[in-house]
Amino acid sequence: MALSDTWLKSNNGKVRDATEVVNDRDGLSVRISPKGKIVFQMRYRFNNASKRMDIGTYPMMSLKEARAEVAENKKELDKGRDPLQLKLKKETAYLAQPTVREISLEYFDTAASHKAACKDDKRAFEIHVFPRLGKRICDEVTLQEWSQLLFTIVSYAKTVAIKVLGNLKLIMRWGCIHGKLQEQTLLHLRAIDLNVRKNPRSRYLNEQEIFWVIHATFLSTGISPKNKLMILMLLIFGCRVGELRTAKKSDFDFQNHTWTIPPEQHKTGARSRKAIVRPLIPQVEILLKQAFDLSPPDCEWAFPIIKAQKYKPTQKGFQTTIPIHININIKRYFDVDMNHWTTHDLRRTMRTHIAEFAPPHICEIMLGHALPQVWGTYDLNQYLEPQAQAYAKWFDKLCAIINNYERFDIKGSISSASKYPFLLSQEATALIP
Structure with a gap:
């Protein structure tokens, strides 16, 4: 008999003694369990063998939809x-789709x-993304x-939120390129769509503030000698905090007077695949050796x-x-409420002041920035000598700022014998003009 919506509705959930099969047309039938569950099935022959497959459950699938599904399957039969x-292949492919957590971890652990x-x-991602969407299939x-x-977020x-969005876009693109994902919906989303605008920071320390920061740092008993x-090194080199935190003693070559930051340890290394090489001037080498002496010789980390x-590199919380601690000391020693600043502002401070001593492209190389486009592609000169000259002039200026008591207003008195507890040896002190 031909099935009808009325018959299906009246028999759905109706208890019976045994399983019953009722045929429709074109190979469609329904299988009704003793508890009254109705499953649409398709009967067909393939490769001279009779087959039967489930295509849906009533009432989630209507009679009209079941007949349409049978018609589509017959088209596939005509194609051999x-x-x-095909159904099993789709189910297997669906189950193989990566979740947000799986594709993200694979990306971070490989690409x-x-x-x-x-x-x-x-x-x-572990903190902000995985708890909410980590178990979801990424494409869905x-x-x-x-x-x-x-x-x-x-x-x-x-x-x-901006960093997460940027990484999500990279993950989606990578997943699509490698055939792991189908959708790229996130590529249409921008930071501006989240009502987030990046306000470029313009904070840097003037000479007065440099004086306060350095003296408050070295007069403090609450800051370790290593910190x-x-x-001081962040201010001298203008380097990124991460480059210094993760630096190894072996990165500093005192024979060739260079500090080499491997590509994997600096921001632009992933793209350029190039190490950053900075020259070491004698004054700074002495300070670095003092820093290394603060840890055992077998410790590989510089700080x-x-x-x-176990010895490990300085953690990110340092920066x-x-x-904050230095600003408290500035208030204590100089009775000054210094404006908020960050360790990254020391990098901007160095770049602003170093402009007095070197042309822009040398300054950018000193900061570890890549030269623009064609210039960076063909000019592979490291400019170590011009860098060293600029570092020497910048070091001299810092020393002049630090020791200039007549120019700055200092609350209280600091005896001349201890005017700068710089952890400097006599040899280093002799280098200060």
Whole structure:
């Protein structure tokens, strides 16, 4: 008999003694279980064998939809394809689709593993993305769901939201290129769509503020000698905090007077595949050797901390807590409420002041920036000598700022014998003009 919606509705959920099969037309039938569950099935022959496959359950699939499904499967039969195998292939492909967590971790552990910020980016996903969407199949997350997630992150961490969006786009693109994903919905989303605008920072330290920061740093008993020297090195080199935190003693070559930062340890290394090479002037070499003496000879890190009875590189929290502590000391020693600053502002400070001593392209190389386009492609000169000359002049200026008591107003008195507890040896002090 031909099936009808009325008959299906009246028999759905109706208990019976045994399983019953009722045929429709064109190979369609229904299988009704003793508990009254109705399943649409298609009967057909393939490769001289009779076959039967489930195509849907009533009432989730209507009679009209079931007949349409049978018609589509018959088209596949005409092409010499087994509808059951095609269905199993689709199910297998669906189950093989990666979740948000799986595709993200695969990306971070392979394509992005060489990036200096990979560990931090991966941690951001573990905190902000995986708890909400980590178990979802990536291709099935809609643009609206991604937007909702990112707006939530924006509400408490705008900078993190921008970084997460940037990495999500990279993950989607990488996944599509390697055939792991089908959709690229996130590529249409921009930071401006999240009502987040990057305000470029313009904070740098003038000479008065440099004086306050350095003296407050080295007069403090609450800042370790290692951290004091790190602050000084950040100001001298204008390097990124991560480049100094993760530096190894072996990166500093005192015979050839260079500091080499491997590509995986600096921001532009993932793209350029080039190391940053900075010259070491004698005054700075003495300070670095003093820093190395603060840890055992077998410790590989230049500025280590002790964690779990082992030496490890300085943790990232260093760069957020130290400026606050220094500002407290500035208030204590100089009775000044200094404007907020960060360790990254020391990089901008160095770049601003070094412009007096070197042309722009040398200044940019000193900061580890890549030269623009064709220039950077064909000009592979490291300009070590011009850099060294600029570092020497910048070091002289810092010494002049630090020791200039007549120019700056200092609350209280600091005896001339201890005018600068710089951790400097007599040899180093002799180098200061």
